[in-house]
Amino acid sequence: xxxxxxxxxxxxxxxxxxxxxxxxxxxxxxxxxxxxxxxxxxxxxxxxxxxxxxxxxxxxxxxxxxxxxxxxxxxxxxxxxxxxxxxxxxxxxxxxxxxxxxxxxxxxxxxxxxxxxxxxxxxxxxxxxxxxxxxxxxxxxxxxxxxxxxxxxx
Numbered sequence: 001x002x003x004x005x006x007x008x009x010x011x012x013x014x015x016x017x018x019x020x021x022x023x024x025x026x027x028x029x030x031x032x033x034x035x036x037x038x039x040x041x042x043x044x045x046x047x048x049x050x051x052x053x054x055x056x057x058x059x060x061x062x063x064x065x066x067x068x069x070x071x072x073x074x075x076x077x078x079x080x081x082x083x084x085x086x087x088x089x090x091x092x093x094x095x096x097x098x099x100x101x102x103x104x105x106x107x108x109x110x111x112x113x114x115x116x117x118x119x120x121x122x123x124x125x126x127x128x129x130x131x132x133x134x135x136x137x138x139x140x141x142x143x144x145x146x147x148x149x150x151x152x153x154x
Contacts, residue, residue, distance in 0.1 A: 101135035
């Protein structure tokens with residue numbers, strides 16, 4: 001059976017064969033893409049989850065640097081601590097805190113979904129909103145506690 005070459009909103013015949021004519025006469029693409037799908041928060045959560053994996057790799061490199069400074073002796077470790085305590089180091093630390101919290105919340109969302117729960121539109125939207133928006137306020141709260149307890153100072 002051959003696919004018809006449909007036209008789309010008066011456009012010429014589609015030579016790629018990416019569009020099909022449905023039985024009701026509606027022209028649709030053979031596979032979904034941005035023209036078909038409406039943006040949804042679950043898409044943002046999915047993209048952010050992948051971004052946190054990349055950012056966690058940067059955090060792993062920093063952790064290896066910390067271990068290397070520890071292994072090379074007290075003067076290298078003091079240098080690393082001075083860099084980590086600088087405003088730029090604290091900003092990187094805050095960013096990595098956001099990454100870890102986002103990774104944990106998105107991972108929890110995936111874990112719940114893997115059990116077959118939370119797959120309705122309402123619950124998936126709620127969990128995605130939590131995974132997208134909660135890491136920043138939680139990180140701010142974490143760092144406020146660090147500064148208030150005197151563990152971190154400028």
